[in-house]
Amino acid sequence: MALETDLGWAIRLVSSAFSRAAIESVAGLPGGPRGYLVLVALAGGEPPTQLALAREVSLDRTVMTYLLDDLEAQGLVTRRPDPRDRRARQVLITDTGRTRLDQVRQGLTAAEARVLADLDEQEAGQLRALLSKVAQTAQRESGVPVETDC
Template sequence: MSESLHVRNSPDAAPPGDLGWHLGMVLRGYQSRFEEAVEGMPAGIRGYQILSTVIHRDAPNQQALGSHLAIDRTVLTYLLDTLVDAGVVERVPAPSDRRARKIVATDKGRGMLAQYEERVAAAEADLLSGLEGAEADTLASLISRLAMDVHRSQPGASPCEAMDHLP
């Protein structure tokens, strides 16, 4: 018997199927805290995710940005319009293809993201407050690995669609 099956079949292990319920509850707790933390951000959670990706991941063009975030290009256009109107990002010609647009953060956008990152970090700390520091770090690391595995096996999967289908 494999080690993972042995552990899952121990008397204290949750029955198969409970993992989904647990993940759903954690996700709901995260979502409510995240929504509160980004209150006032132009375009809300999506605006935060876009601005964070623009600053931390440096997508080469608008299409790559949408692909990374699994946002439909039409929806992305509206979200970017909101962020441009708010003065936090701007569209510039992409260096690799002048027909494409690269999204870059303005100084105002960088400052705004720094403020919201503090709020999001506090919300995440609140969510994880029931765990010891090392446990929270381990959980974050393991979830990151699992998320990347899922992303590699289902590159077009949208986490937002999963949210829409929670019970």
């Protein structure tokens, strides 16, 4: 098998290139890439509990607590008791958090464009969809939360 067709080689190279291109965009967020993932997850709908959020973004719950403390200190998220279980806390993105997320997404869009420059729009969409499927399988198969970067 040639190096160019090796999955591990390709994933490592693409991951490194994207990380280098994206790091500047998330540098100002508490937790960097982790903080970004939390804001993305929160922007999507119903406020999750801290534990559910940690599972969704594949972070250890202890790491999640410290990360949320930092995000909350900057006014990007807020926590409140869960009305269904007052022992649990829901996490909500604030208006400031949404604004900051939009700014970060603009930088990440530019980083993605640099990494995917040789693909047309359809190919880039297919790649995103396939990688998402593979990532979901990897997360499910691991059985253990996997800490992720952008």
